[in-house]
Amino acid sequence: METQSIIYGDERIGFTVRFLPRPQRCVAIHVMPDGAVCVDAPEHSELTQVIAAVRQRARWIWSQLEAQRKRHLHVLPREYVSGETHLYLGRRHILKVHLDEQVPSRVRMWRGRLDVTTRSREPVAVRRLLEDWYRIRAQEVFAQVLASFAKHTAESKSAPPWRLLAMRTQWGSCSPKGELLLNPYLVKAPRACIEYVVAHELCHLIEHNHSPRFYQHLSAMLPDWQARKDELDGMAEWLLNR
Template identity: 45%
Template structure:
């Protein structure tokens, strides 16, 4: 959420807080690159609250902006805490469930000293062959497999979404990069970066993230023009975003 603030000299980074109802909400104020005089508030699945603002923004104005969103922050924290209650660390052993393109597949770890180590999607299962069973090795092989599949699928979906993004004159450069707090990003020069674990989500979620970043090529901030473009190319994008955000803990190998 972008909220206008009155700029004034203050610290570039600090921890702040306020009380909402019976809860003390703590958030971290960080410097916002390429700031436009607004505060960007984010609540992450691990229940961190971050307010990005211009370096010279006044702390009191930032606190006021965040408090205005107190109810929304409180509800986000409540929902993410419920998810955390039912989330257990992955052990990367046979019988676990892992996602790929929105579907769940059982993990089958095969110990085969003479076979080539790798991952195959066979008969509704993700089969991982290893010379010796190791959590770290299974996780590493799965990570490499997801990245390879992401590179191929994201390229195809980008081409498909470009047919709708008529404002984009040239095919943007696409980069695959594991990120802790984002599904995707768009640089000022139009390069799109996507999180490889997005390939675990449904195709419409992948399309949403790609379209979101393509809209940033036309409008780098979350302005009215940006949302007009999003509504034009994906009229029900809000529901898709909610669906993706609600699955964050299931799709990522570790919490944000």
């Protein structure tokens, strides 16, 4: 990976360049939920050409980064106390923390609330319980979505191997060996957004790049994928604010 930067106005924009083997045919620029800028380029590209391509898209990159900064101003850090709202499948649920040293700790969804029973009100303890609960829900929801889409990508009609991995900059990824990695915090998003990420990664089993053919497959699987992606991008700060 190459680390580079360009100047746009009064701002220096840093980015990483990843040179990928064929069939990567063109330079693809990605602005990640945490503000990282990643560039994919064909493996035999000249670095000067890649930087020139980034400069051509500098205004778009800056506008994406500026929108993320504005969204971040409205996101408060989590305290894991009663009264907070936490997302699950796109809906907000009020957190209610119950202190009880006589029963096992647990999390349950009840009448629009996330009820956490715990032996300690320490935020780290409540957070750990919620994270475990989110991972369990993510296993269930992602398995359902993968099963519903698998018929589009595999002769066996079964879901490819996959696992959960908490990531700071990605919702999902597909390894060269065909294993999917999905971010458990994605389960906070609406199901339509989850379907977009799963479909995106499944299409990488066919085209391990972001070429026009990749987007043809994605459009065939999810004609409205762009609207779903835009919705997910718009709430990334809230979803990743743990």
